[in-house]
Amino acid sequence: MxxxxxxxxxxxxxxxxxxxxxxxxxxxxxDCAAMWADPVVTRYIGGKPFSQEDVWSRLLRYVGHWxxxxxxxxxxxxxxxxxxxGELGFADFxxxxxxxxDGVPELGWALASRMHGRGYATEAVRAVITWGEAxxxxxxxxxLIHPENLASLRVAGKCGFQEFQRTMYKGQPxxxxxxxxxxxxx
Numbered sequence: 001m002x003x004x005x006x007x008x009x010x011x012x013x014x015x016x017x018x019x020x021x022x023x024x025x026x027x028x029x030x031d032c033a034a035m036w037a038d039p040v041v042t043r044y045i046g047g048k049p050f051s052q053e054d055v056w057s058r059l060l061r062y063v064g065h066w067x068x069x070x071x072x073x074x075x076x077x078x079x080x081x082x083x084x085x086g087e088l089g090f091a092d093f094x095x096x097x098x099x100x101x102d103g104v105p106e107l108g109w110a111l112a113s114r115m116h117g118r119g120y121a122t123e124a125v126r127a128v129i130t131w132g133e134a135x136x137x138x139x140x141x142x143x144l145i146h147p148e149n150l151a152s153l154r155v156a157g158k159c160g161f162q163e164f165q166r167t168m169y170k171g172q173p174x175x176x177x178x179x180x181x182x183x184x185x186x
Contacts, residue, residue, distance in 0.1 A: 011072065017123070018123060019079060032084070032087070035084075038112070041112065044152070071089070071136075073090075073108075085111055086109065086110050086112055088108060088125065089107070089128060091105070092106065099167075099176070104178075105132065107129075108144075109121050142176060144169060146174055147173050147175050
């Protein structure tokens with residue numbers, strides 16, 4: 001894929017055995033708001049439930065990423081049911097963090113709590129890494145994970161991310177991970 005192939009805001013669909021990764025739709029707002037209002041989901045992502053206003057801003061930020069950057073976040077849909085189950089993707093959030101992640105695509109993921117423990121996060125992250133290899137080439141990507149978020153730490157490890165820095169972000173401890181695209185996970 002050329003770097004400009006998605007600068008028109010078009011979101012490519014990505015499919016796995018059990019999941020469909022697709023563009024967010026306005027109709028996803030209520031499902032997104034419910035997921036981000038769940039304290040189980042936000043425990044390690046900001047530490048408190050998100051308001052509807054915060055979720056709306058988040059969705060608009062996703063659309064902006066695809067339009068301006070040619071990458072962004074997908075909605076995750078369970079193929080068997082067609083239900084929204086979460087979201088993931090690459091972003092450039094311009095975070096005020098040291099060391100800086102400027103220019104490094106950051107991979108993030110969140111699933112509705114009712115979907116935890118089914119292997120969906122690992123399946124989706126692996127699919128997005130494959131997409132990223134085609135999109136970014138042999139670039140480095142990163143992710144930030146709270147040190148107590150054991151499930152996400154396991155997903156990152158299974159998908160080839162390696163810890164490179166422990167730091168603070170918005171007053172919370174965080175571990176910075178890096179992964180060189182094109183490198184196979186174990």
